[in-house]
Amino acid sequence: MTFVVNEPGVADLPAVVDALRSWQDDGAPLQFHPGDLGWAWAVGPERLAATLRTWSADGRIVALGYLDAPDLLRLTTAPELRQDEALARRLRADLDDPARGVLPAGRAGVEVPNGALLREVLAGAGWRADEAWTPLRHDLAGPLRVDGLRIEVSGPGTAAVRTAVHRSAFASARFTEERWRVLAAGPLYADARCLVGRDEQGVAVAAATVWSAGPGRPGLLEPVGVHADHRGRGHGRAISVAAAAALRDLGASSALVCTPSANTGAVATYRAAGFVSGPERLDLVRGA
Known part of the structure; x- marks a missing residue:
């Protein structure tokens, strides 16, 4: 099987999203999710497409990477190829060679799902463990009772409120009302909701965005935040x-x-909300 690495264009984004949706499964370790692309859509489809890399075989996308930063790639593969040695070795070669246009020279990192053969192949090539992440899952089978907040779905008329909570929660000025409108105009937002939580005085104190990958598939919370003045x-x-x-x-x-x-x-908060933590996932890094 011959693998070809590409930088997709805007016209290729629907195929990228469809592939990523089809790979989501409750039986798999937490991996790169369509919601990650939905959230990234806020920068616009052209800039988003420039951060993506696909690996294809016989015209089918078999692996997908998203440059969350110039030196950090979030990567996943088709489930049936997660243990494929030929794909793992091709991915390693592309990740290690800056000339192939995936990662730069020097220090660079990659996120790979637990259980993927690529993790072992990269470790054998000198990549080492880096930041630890805790994945958490809520199975949605039991009752869900929201206490203490009035929840509203945010739309164009309340985008300023939604974005203000986010900017306070993350101490970042980047998520503006204009960025929310770009995000909400993207195709993935049809399967998403922005939520704002108001306290007893009607003050917007918390916010979250959720992303569905389709019926019967796991959905994603990205992001979740509480206004800095209303924590604890x-x-x-x-x-x-x-x-x-x-x-x-x-x-x-x-x-x-x-x-x-x-x-x-944050880990304690999600557990208190009924989420169950799974095995830690370690990013992998090369270079000094």
Whole structure:
């Protein structure tokens, strides 16, 4: 089998999304999700396409990478090829050679699902463990009760509120109302919801965006945040439960979220909301 690496164009994005959706499964370790692309759509489809790399065989996408940063690739593969040695070795060669246009020279990292042969192949080539992440899953089978917040679905008329909570929660000015409108105009947002949680005084104190991969497939929380002035009052737990409930309404089989293991407060919040943590996933890194 011959593998070809490509940088897709905007016209290729529907095929990329369809492939990624089809790979989502509750029986697989947490992996790169269509919601990650949906959230990244806020920069616009042209810039998003420039951050993607696909590997194809016989005209079919078999692996997909997203440059979350110039030196960090989030990577997953078709499930049936996750243990394929030829694909793993081709991916390693492309990741290690800057001339192939995937990762730059020097220090660079990659996110790979647990259980993929590529992890072993990269380790054998000198890549080493880096940042630890905790994946968490809510199976959506039991009751979901939101206490302490009034939840509303954010739309164009409340985009300013939604984005203001996010900017405070993450101490970042990047998520503007204009970026929300670009995100919401993207095709993946048809299977997404932005939620805002208001306290008893009607103040917007928390927000989340959820992404479905289609009925019967796991959905993703990306991102979840509490306004900096309203932390320590259980709002993170409440908005996380509301996010899981929204995914169930969208037909998701489970709700997924992943957070740095060092962020112990976030891990505890998701567990309090009924999420169950799985085995840690370690990023892999090469270079000094």
